[in-house]
Amino acid sequence: MRSNRITLDYLVKTLRHSLTLLLTLLFVAACKPPTPDAADKAAVDKAAQATAVAPASENPAELAAVRAAVKANMPDLDPEQIRSTPMPGIYEIQIGMNFGYVTADGRYLIAGDLTDLKTRQELTEDRRRDARVALVEKIDREGFIEFAPENMPAKYTVTVFTDVDCGYCRMLHRQIKDYNALGIAVRYVFFPRSGANTPSFYQAEEVWCSADRKAALTRAKSGIDLNSDKSCPNPVMAHLQAAAELGLRGTPSIVLPDGELVPGYRPPADLLAVLQQKNAEQALPPAPTG
Incomplete structure (x- = not known):
């Protein structure tokens, strides 16, 4: 029976090899045309965007356990690339400018961006901005x-x-x-x-x-x-x-x-x-x- 599920292994490989793919793109990229004029996020609550959201848990023992569980599936991952998020039981993985989220048992991975719908804060993009500055x-x-x-x-x-x-x-x-x-x-x-x-x-x-x-x-x-x-x-x-x-x-x-x-x-x-x-x-x- 055909399955429409994307395996964890596939997502892990996608994140792991992202920088290699980006290096390949260097040879095929073209000049970027001008960006069209548009209202600069006019509908977004500007004050809410400025809100810094702290991780839900910074329990060192809990985070260490999550890192160990994730590294069992991704042994090459730097433990410092696994961090807490504001969502209980969900942890962030960073590889270059690519981000994903895993469950505390290190089994399930979500490839995508995290947004706080209440404050309209783009949590993943905030991380990317910090990474670009660094x-x-x-x-x-x-x-x-x-x-x-x-x-x-x-x-x-x-x-x-x-x-x-x-x-x-x-x-x-x-x-x-x-x-x-x-x-x-x-x-x-x-x-x-x-x-x-x-x-x-x-x-x-x-x-x-x-x-x-x-x-x-x-x-x-x-x-x-x-x-x-x-x-x-x-x-x-x-x-x-x-x-x-x-x-x-x-x-x-x-x-x-x-x-x-x-x-x-x-x-x-x-x-x-x-x-x-x-x-x-x-x-x-x-x-x-x-």
């Missing part, structure tokens, strides 16, 4: 090429994973002075979508090895072949690996200060509106949880 912070601060406002302090700093050959990346860069004029600093990280050891990858290395990296990046994004040295120590491979860990599929990919991912090109005024809305939400007092 991963971006691991990138060496000397590994960015930053375009910042010259005559005033930056109000916002965003991290943009970029490909020198991507059309929408070039469109964004042509407006870099407009972003800066609005108080937005842009930290570029290389994401050659064609993968390692390809013309785009080598051109990113040439940009990095240039005496004036900002000028070289601007020339490269204008379609000028640099034909320069690429033999210096550079972070391009590390950037490519970071893009894979983040699960990025296209460029430009914009990581906001709180870890939210904005895929695709956003005009300067639109990106400013998103950042201002973020600030407004974070300024709201926490909503009651009772």
